[in-house]
Amino acid sequence: MAAVAGSETIRRGRAPGRVGNAIFRGVSSSAGITIVVLLGLVAAFLVYRAVPALLATREELADVGFMRGQSLLGYVAPLAFGTVLSSVIALVVAVPLSIGIALFISHYAPRRLAQGLGYLVDLLAAIPSVIFGLWGLQFLQPLVGPLFQWLSDHMGWFPPFSGYVGPAKNIMTAGLVLAVMILPIITATIREVFLQTPRLHEEASLALGATRWEMIRQAVLPFGRSGIISAAMLGMGRALGETMAVLMVLAPGFAMNLYVLRPGQHQSIAANIANQFPEAGALGADVLIATGLFLFLLTFAVNLAARWVINRRAEFSGAN
């Protein structure tokens, strides 16, 4: 013992490995700072350009042709409504589908097939949104037209489905195109979460005599719950801000209603900006940027809500 004591005292000066640690800390914190600064700059730009529109009087706004005499809030409201409606339609379609695909890849398909499917879904994410817009316009629209007609004829007693008018340039078609667009990111995220289900818990369930589906409901889905919500929010974030596909597919309108099969009822914020910006004057541009600020806040609020939902049952999440 005595012999050891001399060489094993605590050394003075820096321990080996300190330099690498310092570099890593520097890199990671500057990356963190960069993202905050970038976000701040974007927000500052939005606010700075939106202020003139926010402060403009009714008379000044009346000169902006595309506002048709409305106040700023009156102008944004239907756009925000259309944005949320199209995104919600997209989520309602995409999330269950994604869960199904992710489950198939993670728990049902033989390994080879699972891999192939995984790549295919990832590939879908690499397609530019203009292509999705074209696809929606030329392929999906003619395809869903008869289906919508049937829905309207047979389930028209349910008001949202009433009054279909062809061609299907309605928010339902836009929502479906959005659904296909956000499918890859949602599926990929959920798949990763499902693959991380602890084997321990899957075996616990199987050993109780659960069938595979029961095991999935008992162990996989609850474990993946917060991941599913996060994935849905990622997809929603993308759907809220998507421009091209909506611009190309939807016949715009400024109503706030749930007639999802009628054309000329709705419009999204992003598509509207793209639509009006080329011909907007100075104040007009500011108004459009103000709607952009609104979209920014909307997306932010959606993410906050998701956080809140996830944290509410954090105790039961399996993370502790």
Next chain:
Amino acid sequence: MSKRIDVSDLDVYYGDFLAVEGVTMTIEARSITALIGPSGCGKSTFLRTLNRMHEVIPGARVEGKAVMDGVDLYGKHVDPVEVRRQIGMVFQRPNPFPTMSIADNVLAGVKLNNRRLPRSEQEEIVERALTGANLWNEVKDRLNRPGSSLSGGQQQRLCIARAIAVRPQVLLMDEPCSALDPISTLAIEDLMNELKDDYTIVIVTHNMQQAARVSDRTGFFNIAGTGKPGRLIEIDDTSVMFSSPSQKATEDYISGRFG
């Protein structure tokens, strides 16, 4: 509520690898059978075949028979799900469902069989199973807390409660105490002693004192070398195995000469 299992000439493969070879043994009803042996000799592998949990591992398969109640567990028309409802399992690491409350954990298996259980009946089952697992007094005031809020020993007893809540015939335990402190270990050993009045219990342990303390019969597994299959060397009453085993290898292992 307790049955015996007759295993005859059982081989277990992982793909092409023969992991366990030629096991023949009788697992007596209402008693505790301990399986001991050096690590890697196939104790867990063998145990998992008894409720067909080996089928969860891709490529794993068995040859041979395990008969309970006149039915071969591996028979063509026997559903593994049905086998597992009769033969429960407790794992090495406590694995309560983290997304469920204590009460829901206990009911997890019961609800698989019977979705719409009246509330009063649910409460009855929870109390009975938790009492049976010597956990009721510790958790009765916080049945709605997550199962993961319990200590390791309590979690393991919760897993035992979950397993016995469905009233299985047999309870398999794979080193149930190896992740626990000595006091929790004693609590579980006491519990096993009580449970054997109602259940057939098979426990894998690498703690020979534990085997000597709790079991009625002990089986010794050994392996000739890496890559060779594990084999059952002998199985006998625990008192005999620990005083005068008939095989040299058993004696060497028990007296601590290897393993």
